[in-house]
Amino acid sequence: MTTQVSASLIATLPGRAYTDPEVFEREQEHVFEALWVCAVRAADLERPGAYRTVQVGRESVLVTRARDGALRAFLNVCRHRGARLCADAEGEVRRGLRCPYHAWTYGLDGKLLAAPNLTRMPDVDRSAYGLVRVALREWLGYVWVCLADEPPSFEGTVVAEAAERLGDAAAVERYRPGELALGRRVTYDVRANWKLIVENFMECYHCATIHPELTDVLPEFTKGFAAQYYVGHGAAFGDGVRGFTVDGSAGFGRLPGVADDQDRRYYAITVKPGVFVNLVPDHVILHRVFPLAVDRTVVECDWLYAPGVVASGADLSKSVELFHRVNEQDFAACERTQPAMSSRAYRHGGVLVPTEHHIGLFHAWVTGRIGSL
Ligand code: FES
Ligand code: FE
DSSP states (O other): OOOOHHHHHHHHHOOOGOOHHHHHHHHIIIIITTTTEEEEGGGOOSSSTEEEEETTTEEEEEEEEEEEEEEEEEESSSSSTTOSSOOOEEEEEESSSEEETOOHHHHHHHHSEETTTTTOOTTOOOOGGSSSSSEEEEEETTTEEESSSOOOOOIIIIHHHEEEEEEETTGGGGGGGGGGGGEEEEEESSSSOOEEEEEEEHHOOTTHHHHHHHHHSGGGGGGGGOGGSSSOEEEETTTTTSSSSSSSSOOOOOOOOOOOOOOTTEEEEETTTEEEEEEEETEEEEEEEEEETTTEEEEEEEEEEHHHHHHTTOHHHHHHHHHHHHHHHHHHHHHGGGGGGGGGTTOOBBOOGGHHHHHHHHHHHHHHOOOOO
């Protein structure tokens, strides 16, 4: 008996998809500026007056916490002559956000509060020149934003995709990442196209080659099947492994919401376009992917633990080190691949082996959004 597999599941995208600035522009427009993007962790904006700026597609987006406690998002553009309002990645203001160019000042709710000589400018309708709002949702303790004029349903896209991968809508919420504390954050500046990073995360064909520490903890990964390959599958810890740590030593206590059948298991989900979540019994790891150029992507990775663990000053190093090494190994592989994307050897792309066929679905999703390559 022969098995028919459609060609789109066997071939990768051509090299140009990873190097052509015109393709990248279309991805920014039809993927990152059209869908919900996980922007910042809500707890990073705990105090009223706090703000963060984040790159979403080709826009700088400003997320604020106002006096009323509400989170809001705006385009980080002054309505007067277009100066970037906040140049820093984060900050805190007392009264409002003051443009460094001519000192127009906006409230944390985006309203134009003051401008020099505003009373002598009767032709400027103050209410018409507030900051431009961006749609915002809070989920899993993160602020998700969408630049589209009419954002797609959050439940129908982000939540549905996470639920579909885990086979259970509540599975990821059971870890209650929004109630956890940030133990460590590492920002990786990766010299590779964002799709190489997503594709890498989706497969485990490379695990036996480049992830010795991870396969020691999760022996089934040596077979090459990623957790994302199945629906609702948690990879079991190996016999003798006590915790999800770099040497298999004990981690911390099980998070309160984690069910018995989730214990001693690792789950991984990808929420398109650029969020990877790893769930293990005592912590959650969440990656956010920010494409900056066709060959450059920033990945921000948070390790989240029970608040008591972080407050106690416990040594997190063995726990963090495991996935930090995985990240470094993965990103080195992506950076090794990127230069070859412009080689004539890769003009027509490469091959997806059977354990990678689900990457073909990702490619179909991207090309479905941006049109033909
Ligand atoms: Fe911002 Fe003029 S550009 S006040
Ligand atoms: Fe990997």
